[in-house]
Amino acid sequence: MHGWVILGDAATKRVNGQEVIVTAHRFGSLDTAIRAWEDNERRRMVHELGNLGRLVNDALDRLRQAGNT
Known part of the structure; x- marks a missing residue:
């Protein structure tokens, strides 16, 4: 979980020049969503x-x- 910025129930990370946003919504916890x-x-x-x-x-x-030819 290195490099993530935690903002409440969401986390962001810049990957290959794009911002990735992960929320705990579907997974129950932010740690599970990030993993x-x-x-x-x-x-x-x-x-x-x-x-x-x-x-x-x-x-x-x-x-x-x-x-070979």
């Missing part, structure tokens, strides 16, 4: 890094194939 957002963000980043890794691997494979 849920952070877990979701972590899963999203892992997914995007996996996609990037596949793109890089495909590009390297194409380069290797081009060098």
